[in-house]
Amino acid sequence: MYALLRRFLFQMDAERAHHLTLSALQLAYRSGLSGSLSGAAATGRKTEWMGLQLPNPVGLAAGLDKNGDYIDALASLGFGFIEIGTVTPLPQPGNPQPRLFRVPEHQAVINRMGFNNGGIDQLIANVLRSRFQGVLGINIGKNAVTPMEKAADDYLICLEKAYPHAGYITVNISSPNTKNLRALQGGDELHALLDALKNRQAQLATQHGRYVPLAVKIAPDLDDAQIEAVADVALQTEIDGIIATNTTIDKTALGNHPLAGEAGGLSGLPVREKSRAVLQKLAARLNGRIPLTGVGGIVCGQDAADKLADGATAVQIYSGLVYRGPELVGECIRATR
Numbered sequence: 001m002y003a004l005l006r007r008f009l010f011q012m013d014a015e016r017a018h019h020l021t022l023s024a025l026q027l028a029y030r031s032g033l034s035g036s037l038s039g040a041a042a043t044g045r046k047t048e049w050m051g052l053q054l055p056n057p058v059g060l061a062a063g064l065d066k067n068g069d070y071i072d073a074l075a076s077l078g079f080g081f082i083e084i085g086t087v088t089p090l091p092q093p094g095n096p097q098p099r100l101f102r103v104p105e106h107q108a109v110i111n112r113m114g115f116n117n118g119g120i121d122q123l124i125a126n127v128l129r130s131r132f133q134g135v136l137g138i139n140i141g142k143n144a145v146t147p148m149e150k151a152a153d154d155y156l157i158c159l160e161k162a163y164p165h166a167g168y169i170t171v172n173i174s175s176p177n178t179k180n181l182r183a184l185q186g187g188d189e190l191h192a193l194l195d196a197l198k199n200r201q202a203q204l205a206t207q208h209g210r211y212v213p214l215a216v217k218i219a220p221d222l223d224d225a226q227i228e229a230v231a232d233v234a235l236q237t238e239i240d241g242i243i244a245t246n247t248t249i250d251k252t253a254l255g256n257h258p259l260a261g262e263a264g265g266l267s268g269l270p271v272r273e274k275s276r277a278v279l280q281k282l283a284a285r286l287n288g289r290i291p292l293t294g295v296g297g298i299v300c301g302q303d304a305a306d307k308l309a310d311g312a313t314a315v316q317i318y319s320g321l322v323y324r325g326p327e328l329v330g331e332c333i334r335a336t337r
Helices: 002-009 014-030 071-075 120-129 148-165 181-185 187-208 224-237 269-286 301-309 319-324 327-335
Strands: 047-049 052-054 058-060 081-087 100-103 108-111 135-140 168-172 214-218 241-244 265-268 292-295 314-317
Touching (some): 071 081, 081 120, 108 269, 135 148, 148 181, 181 187, 187 214, 187 224, 265 269, 269 301, 301 314
Parallel strands (some): 058 081, 135 168, 241 292
Antiparallel strands (some): 047 052, 108 265
């Protein structure tokens, strides 16, 4: 059914199609039909991840539902956990349109959205309205207008507001679409940021009487020395998890395609091997001491299984849904049992 719908969706602007698809899913959910779309009725493999209990290890990556508008509808597809955001302290429109592009020949997506969202308060209001009782992740970032030297302040604001409502919180320092954001992945900068967040996490755990794990999401464009530095800082600061990876700025996989020159992050099939390489190197360096989440280039069930074989405890999907639709969820759940 999605294959027929995709032909219609691919004839329109990618961002408009994105919103139309989510609206259609919401309608299907309210009609009681969305649960049958993914074929995920079969029981998945129960998984412990960052101290959390998941019904299966297949999650939704951040970016699809930036404001938490569609939590219940997305959860009905059978995901083991849902991650919403990226959210910033203040609302912001993101980058000018067009800013989202499909590359069907490569099963890829290019985006330069720029953390467009309604702000942390709007997201929390949506979370409070949802009925979802599973593991909900909230992905946090900085506002574009916030100077880099004040970046930690934005993350701390979001951490404090999200903490009572999240199953876990992800620190997004790897989007290529906010100027200089990836500089926070450097050893000293990363240590300072994560140390500040971990200290506040400890205070919030005491205040709220519950411990909410903190993960960090990194880019696939790090070299070996940078990957080792990230792993070492993660151990030193006792971060709860690492999500590998975000989109890549390397578009050489697209060859001479007309969209290869578009600014933004590339996701989907072309990032699969880069993401796997980072995941494998992290797994080797960490040796099981910090749980890893594999994301990037999952377009079939075998890709999800490969991430687990590479050292991930759980996986997340997003761009693959553009090409495969909801059935990808059930396929990945079955492949990771």
